[in-house]
Amino acid sequence: MIDFKKELNPAQYEAAMTLEGPVLCIAGAGSGKTRTIVYRLANMVEQGVPAYEILLLTFTRKASQEMLHRAETLLGRGIGAVSGGTFHAFAYSVLRQHPPAGRENGLSIMDAADAAEALKYCKDLLGAGKGDKSFPKTATVMGMLSKSRNKERDIGDILQREAFHLAAYRNDIEAIAQSYAAYKQEHGLLDYDDLLFELEHLLSTRADLLEFYRQRFRYIMVDEYQDTNLVQSRLVQLLAGGHRNVMAVGDDAQSIYAFRGANVQNILQFPNMFPGTKLIKLEENYRSVQPVLNLTNAILEDAPAAFHKSLFTSRTGGSLPQLVKPLSDLTQANLVVNKIAELRSLYQPGEIAVLFRAGYQSYHVEMQLGKAGIPFRKYGGLKYSDAAHVKDVMSYVRLMLNPLDLPAFQRLAANVKGIGPKTGLKIYEASRMQNVAELDKALKKYPNFRKDLELVDTLRRQRLQPAEVLEEVLEHYRPRLMALYPDDYPRREHGLDQLVQIAATYRELDLFVSDLSLEDPNPEAAQAENHITLSTVHSAKGLEWDAVLIIDLVEERFPSKQALQKAEDLEEERRLMYVACTRAREYLGLFVPSSIYSRGGGGNEPASPSPFVRDLPVHLYEEWKENYTGGLARREYPQQRTMRLGSCAPQAPDAAMPASAATAMQKRSTFADAASASGMQTDEDGIPFATADDCIPKPASPSPRRLGFCTHKIFGRGKLVQHVPPDKYRVNFPGFGLKVIMEAYLQMED
DNA sequence: TATCGATCCCGCTCT
DNA sequence: GGGATCGATA
Numbered sequence: 001m002i003d004f005k006k007e008l009n010p011a012q013y014e015a016a017m018t019l020e021g022p023v024l025c026i027a028g029a030g031s032g033k034t035r036t037i038v039y040r041l042a043n044m045v046e047q048g049v050p051a052y053e054i055l056l057l058t059f060t061r062k063a064s065q066e067m068l069h070r071a072e073t074l075l076g077r078g079i080g081a082v083s084g085g086t087f088h089a090f091a092y093s094v095l096r097q098h099p100p101a102g103r104e105n106g107l108s109i110m111d112a113a114d115a116a117e118a119l120k121y122c123k124d125l126l127g128a129g130k131g132d133k134s135f136p137k138t139a140t141v142m143g144m145l146s147k148s149r150n151k152e153r154d155i156g157d158i159l160q161r162e163a164f165h166l167a168a169y170r171n172d173i174e175a176i177a178q179s180y181a182a183y184k185q186e187h188g189l190l191d192y193d194d195l196l197f198e199l200e201h202l203l204s205t206r207a208d209l210l211e212f213y214r215q216r217f218r219y220i221m222v223d224e225y226q227d228t229n230l231v232q233s234r235l236v237q238l239l240a241g242g243h244r245n246v247m248a249v250g251d252d253a254q255s256i257y258a259f260r261g262a263n264v265q266n267i268l269q270f271p272n273m274f275p276g277t278k279l280i281k282l283e284e285n286y287r288s289v290q291p292v293l294n295l296t297n298a299i300l301e302d303a304p305a306a307f308h309k310s311l312f313t314s315r316t317g318g319s320l321p322q323l324v325k326p327l328s329d330l331t332q333a334n335l336v337v338n339k340i341a342e343l344r345s346l347y348q349p350g351e352i353a354v355l356f357r358a359g360y361q362s363y364h365v366e367m368q369l370g371k372a373g374i375p376f377r378k379y380g381g382l383k384y385s386d387a388a389h390v391k392d393v394m395s396y397v398r399l400m401l402n403p404l405d406l407p408a409f410q411r412l413a414a415n416v417k418g419i420g421p422k423t424g425l426k427i428y429e430a431s432r433m434q435n436v437a438e439l440d441k442a443l444k445k446y447p448n449f450r451k452d453l454e455l456v457d458t459l460r461r462q463r464l465q466p467a468e469v470l471e472e473v474l475e476h477y478r479p480r481l482m483a484l485y486p487d488d489y490p491r492r493e494h495g496l497d498q499l500v501q502i503a504a505t506y507r508e509l510d511l512f513v514s515d516l517s518l519e520d521p522n523p524e525a526a527q528a529e530n531h532i533t534l535s536t537v538h539s540a541k542g543l544e545w546d547a548v549l550i551i552d553l554v555e556e557r558f559p560s561k562q563a564l565q566k567a568e569d570l571e572e573e574r575r576l577m578y579v580a581c582t583r584a585r586e587y588l589g590l591f592v593p594s595s596i597y598s599r600g601g602g603g604n605e606p607a608s609p610s611p612f613v614r615d616l617p618v619h620l621y622e623e624w625k626e627n628y629t630g631g632l633a634r635r636e637y638p639q640q641r642t643m644r645l646g647s648c649a650p651q652a653p654d655a656a657m658p659a660s661a662a663t664a665m666q667k668r669s670t671f672a673d674a675a676s677a678s679g680m681q682t683d684e685d686g687i688p689f690a691t692a693d694d695c696i697p698k699p700a701s702p703s704p705r706r707l708g709f710c711t712h713k714i715f716g717r718g719k720l721v722q723h724v725p726p727d728k729y730r731v732n733f734p735g736f737g738l739k740v741i742m743e744a745y746l747q748m749e750d
Numbered sequence: 751t752a753t754c755g756a757t758c759c760c761g762c763t764c765t
Numbered sequence: 766g767g768g769a770t771c772g773a774t775a
Contacts, residue, residue, distance in 0.1 A: 059765085088765050112764075120768095137760095137769075192765050260764065358762045360766085380763080382766095418775095420753050518765065538763045560762055576763080 002046070002074060008032075008039055015247070015280045016040040019047065019219065022240070022274035023247040024267070028311045029296070029582035030287025030544065033249055034067060037221060040247070041071040041079070044219060051080035055217035055239070059224040061085045061519050063542055067223075083217065087232050088192055091199040092514045095190075098209065100198050106188045106402030107510075111517040113386055114407050115191045116142050121421075122179035128172045134726070136166050136173070145177050149193045150229050150261020164744040165727060187406045192518075196231045203238045214242040224542070225250035225270070229261040237273055244274060253300055256538060256576045258568070285311045287544055289318025292588050295620045296581045299574065299612060321581075321588035323613065323623045324632070328604050329552060329593040331626060333364035336549055337372050339589060340532060343547045347587075349375070351546035353533040355580050357558040361551060362534045369532075380536030383520045389481055389492045390499060394516065396473045399456045401510055404432070415480060416449045451476070466512045467504040474500065537580045548584035551591045554607035565745055577612040590621070711747040 004013055012032055015025045016039040027033035037056075044054060058064040064084030072079055083090070092109065099107050110118065120138045129135025136144070144166070148158045155174050159167045166173070184191065190198065203210045220240050222228070225248040228236075240246035248270050255264045271277040285293055293313050324339075326332035336354060343352050356362050359381020369376050384390065392415060395408035402408075406428060413424030423442070427449070430439040443450040455476050459469055474496055481496075482489050502521050506512035515521075533545065552558055559573035581588060592613055595604040608614075623635040707720035710731060722730040727743045 086765060133770095139768085195765090257764075259762085360761065383764095418753075422752060520764090536763065557762095562762075 002039070002042055004039060004043065008036070009282075009284055011280055011282050011284075012036045012039070014278075015282070016043050018247075018278060018280075019044060019049070020245055022244050022270075022277040023280060024225075024270045024277050025247060025249040025280045025282065026267075027249055027251055027282040028285060029251065029254060029579070030285040031282035031311070032284075032286050033223075033251075033282060034070075034542070036282065037223065037249060038067050038070045038074060040221070041067065041082070042074045045071070045075055045079050049219055051082045053216070053218040054082045055090070055220045056082055056084035057087055057090060057220070057222045057236075058084065059086065059227065059542065061089060061515075063223065086518065087228075087235065088195050088518050089515065091195040091235075092518065093511075094213070095195065095198055095202065096510060096514075098202055098206075100202070102185065103188055103190075106404060108187075108189050108398055108402045108405045108408075109195070109514050109517040110184075110189050110191045110407070111385065112192075113391070114189075114517075117407055118183055118189070119145070119176065119180050122183055123176050126172075126175055126179055128176055129169070136163075136169060140166075141173055141176055144173060145180070146193065147259075147261060148177075149197075150231075151263075152230050165742050183406075186404070188402050188404045189407075196229075196235065200231055200235055200238065203235070210238060211242075213239060218243050218245060220246040222246070222248045223250070226252050226255040226264055226267045227257040227262040228266050229263055230266070233263070233266045233269075233273070240274070246274065253575060254541070254579050254582075256541065256572060256579055258572050283311055285313040286315070287585050288313060288582065289315050289586050291318050291320045291620070292581070292584050292586070295321050295588065295616065296578060298616055298620055299578045299581060318586055321584075321590060321621045323590045323592060323616075323621045325609075325623065325625045326591060326593045327626050327628070328595045329597055330364055331630070332551060332591050332593045333368040334630075335626065335632070336365050336551060336589075336591060337368040337374065339549060340369075340374060341372065343587060344374075347546045349532045350529050352549075353535060353540065353543075353545040353547070353583065354549045354551060355535055355537050355540055355583065356551050357537060357560055357576070359536055361557065365534065365551065375531045376534050377531045378534040379522065380539035384495070384522050385516050385520055387492070387495060389485070389496060392480075393470070393473050393477055393496060393499065394513065396452070396456055396459070396477070397469060397509065397513055400460050400469070401513060412452050413449060415484070416446050416452075419446055419449060466506045466509045467500055469509060470500045470503045537576050540583055541579060544583050544585060546585045547587035547589075548580070549589040549591060550580050551593075552596075553590055553592045553610040553613050554596060555610055556607070557596070558610050559612070565742075574612060577610075709749045711749070712741060712745060 004016060008016055009032070012035065015023060015036050019040075025033070025036065027036070041054070041056070045051070056064050056067065058067070061084075068079065068082055068084055083093075096107060116138055119142050123129065123138060123141065140163075144155060144158055144163065147153075147162060148155045151158065155177060156167070156170050159170055159173070183189070184194065203213065217239060220236070222236055227250070236246060236248070248267065250267045252264050252267050255262060255267075258264070271279065288296070290313055293311060297311060324335060326335050340352055340354075354362065354365055354376075359378075362378065362381070366376070366378070385394070391411060395405075395411040398405045398408040399412070406425075409428050410421065410424045413419045413427060414421070419427075427439065427442045429435075430442060431453070443453070455473070459472060464472070477496075478493070481492060485492055502516070503512050506515075533540075535543075537550075550558075555561075556564070558577065559570055563569035563573045581590075590613055592609045593607060596607045598605050624632045625635050627633055707723070709717060709719055710729070711717050712731070718731040720729050721732050724730055729741055729743060729746060731741055731746070
């Protein structure tokens with residue numbers, strides 16, 4: 001028997017023991033959220049709830065697997081067939097049994113790369129933006145489209161709000177969107193968003209099925225609820241609407257997926273969606289030592305938080321987080337690796353992580369780790385299943401399952417010398433229309449492609465296990481692999497062997513294919529015991545390490561430069577910074593390079609510290625600066641800097657420092673407020689903050705108007721310096737330096 | 751007319 | 766390092 005009362009704190013205990021009725025569990029970072037879910041699962045099993053009546057929706061499949069595994073360990077026995085995974089995987093598992101109208105003969109899931117390809121195809125087909133250099137790129141159009149669907153607003157609305165400068169292309173973008181939708185329908189394809197909407201459609205039009213699934217899943221838990229979007233919340237409502245045994249777990253302060261349509265309002269509205277919701281807050285932090293917690297609390301202090309939390313820890317000791325200022329991002333890599341070498345005497349490699357905003361930022365660190373012989377695993381950034389050879393091999397398999405899958409067909413066709421998109425399409429049409437004469441003619445010309453199609457036909461006739469299918473495809477593909485990648489073909493072949501290993505864990509081919517599209521398997525990362533971790537902050541969500549190093553904490557990188565124009569985007573970056581720092585249990589290192597290598601500037605360009613670092617009270621960290629000789633020197637601060645902002649008043653280091661609720665309510669300060677408050681601030685050497693632009697002499701160009709002053713939502717009032725055709729201005733903002741801003745975001749003064 | 755190769759520009763996060 | 770674009774080639 002598990003002694004729940006002894007092993008959980010009162011709030012956790014209540015959450016784990018309340019099985020009936022709606023529960024909203026607001027779980028601060030490190031507050032034992034996973035533990036609570038695990039114990040709740042165990043409790044359900046002990047109470048005799050059959051495993052197949054439980055649905056556990058999580059953000060990644062890995063997260064749900066780990067929770068189930070831990071629950072089994074706790075119980076000392078298997079708990080059987082709990083349904084667990086992401087919303088998307090759940091949607092697919094239902095839809096494959098009840099395919100939408102017109103999709104009965106095959107239902108392929110498009111991953112992001114497939115979708116982009118299809119969109120480009122539609123764009124070219126329409127000839128949209130041909131010859132227009134400022135027409136948005138495929139990736140941009142895709143982003144707008146996805147936002148429109150995820151936020152359930154029409155495209156014009158999204159353009160208006162998110163990309164005003166593209167508003168003129170509204171009609172073109174809408175036409176592309178329509179063409180893309182038709183393309184998917186015609187070729188039996190579903191993208192990520194379709195999965196959710198099709199499931200909603202199914203459940204809301206088929207009362208019998210809805211009733212079936214309500215009976216089937218009598219207990220539902222949804223993790224990371226703050227990152228669900230509108231349709232996901234409606235799915236929860238549909239599924240739990242009968243019995244109402246549903247627990248949502250999340251933390252509004254850790255919402256980092258608004259860019260993808262996640263809606264923080266969902267978690268705030270949950271009690272309205274399920275009246276009578278029991279609200280439980282987990283506020284004790286078990287993860288981080290006090291100095292780390294003090295710093296993370298300070299990051300959040302300026303942010304408006306709807307469910308106010310005051311995190312406190314019982315963990316004693318720990319040293320101050322370190323703020324390290326390398327001379328450049330190149331030397332940053334050295335310093336990071338040196339620090340890791342040092343940390344390795346204290347921590348296991350698996351307990352050390354380097355985090356960053358975007359995948360490409362870890363490049364130098366990866367190089368230096370390689371040189372130093374320190375093994376690492378990288379999460380986020382490039383995907384395993386994005387690799388060209390993996391996509392090639394999977395195209396055979398996808399074509400087996402869905403003969404209409406044009407992207408897969410085109411991909412195989414394009415690998416044959418002499419076949420491009422047009423010829424590929426011609427052959428596809430001939431084959432689909434059963435135009436034997438033309439098909440035969442074309443295939444005579446390209447015998448290699450005939451072999452490809454014959455292989456697919458042969459495989460389709462047999463009934464092989466997924467791994468066997470892959471073996472067959474691999475044997476066929478190997479010569480082409482060698483021809484296509486003569487230089488690094490062994491590495492790629494190794495990757496394909498891993499693909500077979502993954503396939504071996506499946507019995508159903510379509511589940512293997514869909515899982516691969518829905519979630520990156522990253523086989524390299526699977527056994528990471530002896531490796532340190534490199535990860536994007538997004539991929540680090542829900543994880544923790546003894547030692548965490550965050551790199552590139554400079555303006556335009558973290559926060560990312562595209563988040564500077566809207567206050568709400570900047571708030572999301574702040575939460576992202578919060579998520580990053582709260583991953584650390586004991587050591588937290590913040591790396592702020594003074595310059596960033598850039599090709600455009602022909603070398604290093606100076607960089608300003610990230611506002612998230614700049615705004616931290618100095619007593620919360622110790623600062624180290626790199627000397628020109630390569631060493632690090634501790635920096636002492638003059639006293640007055642500690643008193644800079646009201647919100648940053650020094651506190652006793654051992655105080656639990658919960659920001660009082662009153663303060664937080666009054667201080668719903670946006671970044672704009674914070675920015676103007678620190679508007680005249682200078683850097684510690686007395687030099688006003690400058691952006692890279694300052695250092696590049698710009699020729700004075702004729703301007704269409706007399707330059708005066710303007711106002712920007714975030715940077716405040718600034719002086720117009722130069723018109724940057726067609727629609728931008730270079731503006732000097734006191735305290736922020738020169739920025740190039742779209743005219744649409746500037747309020748001009750006459 | 752379609753494909754292929756060289757060059758330029760620009761770089762986010764993910765199911 | 767990859768996508769878009771443009772000019773050379775079959």
